[in-house]
Amino acid sequence: xxxxxxxxxxxxxxxxxxxxxxxxxxxxxxxxxxxxxxxxxxxxxxxxxxxxxxxxxxxxxxxxxxxxxxxxxxxxxxxxxxxxxxxxxxxxxxxxxxxxxxxxxxxxxxxxxxxxxxxxxxxxxxxxxxxxxxxxxxxxxxxxxxxxxxxxxxxxxxxxxxxxxxxxxxxxxxxxxxxxxxxxxxxxxxxxxxxxxxxxxxxxxxxxxxxxxxxxxxxxxxxxxxxxxxxxxxxxxxxxxxxxxxxxxxxxxxxxxxxxxxx
Amino acid sequence: xxxxxxxxxxxxxxxxxxxxxxxxxxxxxxxxxxxxxxxxxxxxxxxxxxxxxxxxxxxxxxxxxxxxxxxxxxxxxxxxxxxxxxxxxxxxxxxxxxxxxxxxxxxxxxxxxxxxxxxxxxxxxxxxxxxxxxxxxxxxxxxxxxxxxxxxxxxxxxxxxxxxxxxxxxxxxxxxxxxxxxxxxxxxxxxxxxxxxxxxxxxxxxxxxxxxxxxxxxxxxxxxxxxxxxxxxxxxxxxxxxxxxxxxxxxxxxxxxxxxxxx
Numbered sequence: 001x002x003x004x005x006x007x008x009x010x011x012x013x014x015x016x017x018x019x020x021x022x023x024x025x026x027x028x029x030x031x032x033x034x035x036x037x038x039x040x041x042x043x044x045x046x047x048x049x050x051x052x053x054x055x056x057x058x059x060x061x062x063x064x065x066x067x068x069x070x071x072x073x074x075x076x077x078x079x080x081x082x083x084x085x086x087x088x089x090x091x092x093x094x095x096x097x098x099x100x101x102x103x104x105x106x107x108x109x110x111x112x113x114x115x116x117x118x119x120x121x122x123x124x125x126x127x128x129x130x131x132x133x134x135x136x137x138x139x140x141x142x143x144x145x146x147x148x149x150x151x152x153x154x155x156x157x158x159x160x161x162x163x164x165x166x167x168x169x170x171x172x173x174x175x176x177x178x179x180x181x182x183x184x185x186x187x188x189x190x191x192x193x194x195x196x197x198x199x200x201x202x203x204x205x206x207x208x209x210x211x212x213x214x215x216x217x218x219x220x221x222x223x224x225x226x227x228x229x230x231x232x233x234x235x236x237x238x239x240x241x242x243x244x245x246x247x248x249x250x251x252x253x254x255x256x257x258x259x260x261x262x263x
Numbered sequence: 264x265x266x267x268x269x270x271x272x273x274x275x276x277x278x279x280x281x282x283x284x285x286x287x288x289x290x291x292x293x294x295x296x297x298x299x300x301x302x303x304x305x306x307x308x309x310x311x312x313x314x315x316x317x318x319x320x321x322x323x324x325x326x327x328x329x330x331x332x333x334x335x336x337x338x339x340x341x342x343x344x345x346x347x348x349x350x351x352x353x354x355x356x357x358x359x360x361x362x363x364x365x366x367x368x369x370x371x372x373x374x375x376x377x378x379x380x381x382x383x384x385x386x387x388x389x390x391x392x393x394x395x396x397x398x399x400x401x402x403x404x405x406x407x408x409x410x411x412x413x414x415x416x417x418x419x420x421x422x423x424x425x426x427x428x429x430x431x432x433x434x435x436x437x438x439x440x441x442x443x444x445x446x447x448x449x450x451x452x453x454x455x456x457x458x459x460x461x462x463x464x465x466x467x468x469x470x471x472x473x474x475x476x477x478x479x480x481x482x483x484x485x486x487x488x489x490x491x492x493x494x495x496x497x498x499x500x501x502x503x504x505x506x507x508x509x510x511x512x513x514x515x516x517x518x519x520x521x522x523x524x525x526x
Contacts, residue, residue: 050317065313185526
């Protein structure tokens with residue numbers, strides 16, 4: 001039996017999160033709409049962070065930047081409030097994860113810059129449109145995410161390792177998977193690695209740093225994409241005074257359709 | 264007779280510009296290498312300008328951002344100096360074009376942020392690879408560029424009209440031209456307008472705001488792309504204290520190959 005979520009649009013998901021009715025992951029909700037990773041920080045180092053994103057476009061493709069002090073992403077979701085409309089947030093201070101919250105209004109200051117970063121749910125939508133099966137969806141789990149041994153290109157005070165998401169596929173499907181996802185450069189694009197995880201410094205696929213463990217079918221190959229959780233690894237490594245992000249898997253759901261991001 | 268330029272690589276072009284031997288346009292030089300639009304400004308408003316670029320990715324696709332005070336684009340051209348390595352610069356102060364120079368070292372301060380923006384020469388290369396003829400190349404001219412009636416999405420103090428470049432093509436070639444250029448989102452991507460220039464507020468194709476007038480073949484259709492000269496129209500409209508740019512057509516030539524930017 002397939003359950004149809006009553007949260008059909010980005011506005012539905014945001015209203016439920018704002019009302020405190022939704023505090024879980026957003027996978028499968030509002031299936032036609034782009035979801036986004038969130039990073040908020042004081043304007044004092046937002047220029048450096050934007051430079052970091054531009055130097056690392058595969059993990060950090062920027063979809064929208066709000067004015068300092070403005071919590072409304074006016075292009076992707078007019079009327080939304082980034083302080084309340086995600087199901088869950090993480091708060092990083094001085095290089096430590098200090099808190100998980102469902103609302104960050106109390107932490108807001110009028111110099112806060114909010115940045116939305118592309119999310120792999122868009123290319124997952126495209127893969128599904130092509131009839132390609134996704135193991136984590138069929139298993140009812142979140143994707144596996146791993147901190148790699150690949151350093152991002154630093155910018156100002158921002159540095160740290162790239163985080164990747166992993167999805168297993170049968171070998172004959174992998175070429176099409178790479179080709180389809182390449183058409184979404186704003187949503188992490190083509191895979192960064194296909195095959196042996198040791199090449200990324202990942203010792204054990206069964207111990208992800210974020211998300212869930214996935215079961216592999218016989219012969220399945222692990223395929224890795226740069227991941228929008230990277231800024232959270234960067235928050236830990238860089239030790240900036242304050243960075244607020246979404247809680248992994250608990251995304252901001254926009255009003256934009258997935259297909260708008262296909263090149 | 265086809266003249267082969269002795270300036271075959273980005274490094275050749277940069278060295279000639281640095282030595283003062285090259286002060287003209289860069290079209291046709293170092294044909295395999297990406298050329299870029301340049302924008303320099305104090306760090307105090309560079310965050311706002313980067314937000315402007317992110318909100319207007321068709322005219323302002325960012326290829327690289329340098330650290331404040333660093334004139335070397337370490338990723339696209341290690342060892343280069345953006346203060347000397349372009350054939351010609353424009354200096355905008357308080358919303359006015361005040362000077363044209365071949366070196367901006369004297370204007371440099373240690374808070375200057377340099378931003379490189381994609382250039383249509385890359386998709387022109389791709390069109391040529393597909394055997395598509397470019398009128399301005401055959402006529403030995405620069406493309407025509409026009410200030411349109413389309414306002415860019417503002418960001419902070421930055422606002423102003425979009426500038427477009429125009430190239431004429433026979434009607435049967437236009438679909439392929441659109442499809443090929445769409446594959447280069449970092450280099451302005453697909454056209455923004457095909458046909459009647461009045462829809463962009465352009466009254467007379469024979470009076471471009473930048474570049475040269477082009478001759479049309481019988482039945483040729485004008486095709487318009489968002490253009491990296493847009494920041495210069497924005498400098499005029501926004502009246503920021505200081506913005507240094509390349510002189511239109513006098514680009515920064517990088518070490519990056521065109522094909523690296525094809526999606």
